[in-house]
Amino acid sequence: MSETENTRAAAAAQPTVLRADAMLTPAGAVAPAELAFDASGRITYAGSPRPDAELPADAAVHELGGHVLMPGLVNGHTHSAMTLLRGVSDDEGFMPWLAAVQGLEQRLTPADVATGLELALVEMIETGTTAFADMYHWDAGLIELVRGAGMRALIAPASFAPDTVGFPGVSPANGAAVTELTEELAGRYAEDPQIRIAYGPHAPYTCPPEFLSELAERAVERGIPIHTHVSESAAEVAQIQERYGATPAEHLDRVGLFRAEVLAAHCVHLTPGEIELFARTGAAISHNPVSNLKLGNGIAPLPEWQEAGIRLTLGTDSVASNNTLDLFEEIKTATILHRGARLDAAIVRASDVLDIATRRGAEAIGFPETGALEPGRFADVIALDVTGSSATPFTPAALVSHLGFAATGADVRHVFIGGRHVYADGAHRTLDAAAIRARATEARARLAALADPAPAA
Ligand SMILES: [Zn+2]
Structure with missing residues (x-):
């Protein structure tokens, strides 16, 4: 990237003070609350309001009565571009769903x-996500779209095998080129x-062991x-057992994968030995419960992961299996x-899941300087309106x-990311949302026309 681009990105933040009814911090809820950050986008203060504080002359002050502040959410596993395939094959099992989705993916253009x-x-910005981990077709032009939008991302160009072209309509690149x-x-x-x-090797059942090694x-x-x-x-577990005589994570361990820093999505069917493997190697898991439920894949053992101290993040997976990024x-x-599954209302706490969706998720996907509202971290922060019916009666103690x-x-x-105000009072400041939605609707209509036979007269 050029120096000008760097400077522009850095200069986008300005000294800012946010005052709100309540704020979620690592120490718990603060109410009422003030968050301040400087022009570098780093938090300088997070606590009770300081009416007498001296502010820089160019500071922006947002009085957000009726709002609460929390860290931006982290999506630990998605395939962003698949928003165009929202609602494809909603009621099929995993393997038929995969076939339907991959059929349409062959037709995608750059x-x-x-x-x-x-x-x-x-969609991610307007629902409060500030960082995401993605696996799909990627190139520098697409990454610049993420940078321009102001988001953070761990980007994995997807690959399958050295000689396999993953997205033939988009790029001639085979796995070796990726x-x-x-x-x-x-x-x-x-x-x-x-x-x-x-690196984004798709899965143990689509990638040959030598490639993974x-x-x-x-x-x-x-x-x-x-x-x-x-x-x-x-089905994946059975396939890998049959092919390699091991469970998927065991197989990946044998080919040496866990010597690297690993982010593994789903992990629904891990054995106790595999859970121990994740804990021992520090590999992170993205927990994607809605996708796992929607595709009929099962319920991943979150309580056991928590107990084993595994690094965790929460993910939506693509909207083709969700169907939102919320x-x-x-x-x-x-x-x-x-x-519900274990007949125990104390087994998973909302505070722990909020922590996984923010601080722990940010650490798991490699942005440890974000994810919590405390001095020194980057101001990746979102403000939610709590004046609506579903928030009433709102008390700060119930944050x-x-x-x-x-x-x-x-x-x-x-939404502020690194202090940059990318979404202001419900309006996008880095993206033309209406034009993008219109282009997406057109693109989907064209894909559908290519895929579906003409309806009978
Ligand atoms: Zn996925």
């Missing part, structure tokens, strides 16, 4: 992928506070993380799911209860 990504950026591209991008964005790059070796050598899918469905839905689902069980992405009114 412009479609850009439009799908932009739509995801719009590996080279990944390393080139990792070098290019090494100093960028918004972007991290990972090679990527693991390259990952260790270069310090580049690996983002992959593991043990998503029972992490508040994921937070509530993750909190209540095991209560965690509100955020964990009642809030939705539609309540988000302001």
Whole structure:
């Protein structure tokens, strides 16, 4: 990237003070609350309001009565551009769903992928997500869309095998070329506070073991993380058992994957031995409960992961298996799911899931300087309106209860990322949301016309 671009990104924040009814901090709820950050986008104060504090002359002051502040949400696993495939194959099982989705993906053009990504950026920002981990077709042009929107992302160009072209309509790159591209991008964005790059081998059932071994070796050598899918469905576990005589994570361990920094999505069917493997190696898991439920893949053992001290993040997966990028839905689902399944209302707490969706998620995807409202961290912060019916009666003491069980992405009114005000009182400041939605609707209509036979007269 050029120096001008760097300067522009850095200069986008200005000294700012936010005052709100309540704020979620690592020490619990503060009410009423004040958050201040400087022009570098770092938090300088998080606590009770300081009416007499001397503010810089150019400070922006937002009096957000009727709002609460919390850290921006972190989406630990998604495939952004697949917003164009929202609602495809809603009622099929995992493998038929995958076939339907991949059939449409063969038809995507480079412009479609850009439009799908932009739509995801719009939806993520307006529902309070400030950072995400993604695996899909990626190139520098697409990464610049993320930077322009102001979001943070751990970006994994997806690959399958050295000679397999993953997205033929979009790029002629085979797995070997994607590996080279990944390393080139990792070098290019090494100093960028918004972007991290990972290898993205799709899954143990789609990638040959030699390819996974090679990527693991390259990952260790270069310090580049690996983002992959593991043990998503029972069918996958059976396939890997039959092919390699091991469970998926055992198989990945044998090929050396866990020597690298790993972010593994799903992990629904981990054995106790595999859970121990994650705990021992420090590999992170993205918990994607809505996708796992929607595709009939099962209920991942979150309580056991928590007990084992595994690094965790919460993810939506793509909207083709969700069908939204609203992490508040994921937070509530993750909190209540095991209560029902294990007949124990104390087994998962909303405060713990909120922590996974923010601070722990940010650490798991490699942005440890974000994720919590405390001095020194970057101001990745969102403000939610709490004057609506579903928040009433609102008391600051019920902040965690509100955020964990009642809030939705539609309540988000302001989003700051690294102090940059990207969403202001319900309006996007970095993206033309209406134009992007219109382009996405057109693109989907064209894809559908290509895929579906003409309806009978
Ligand atoms: Zn996925």
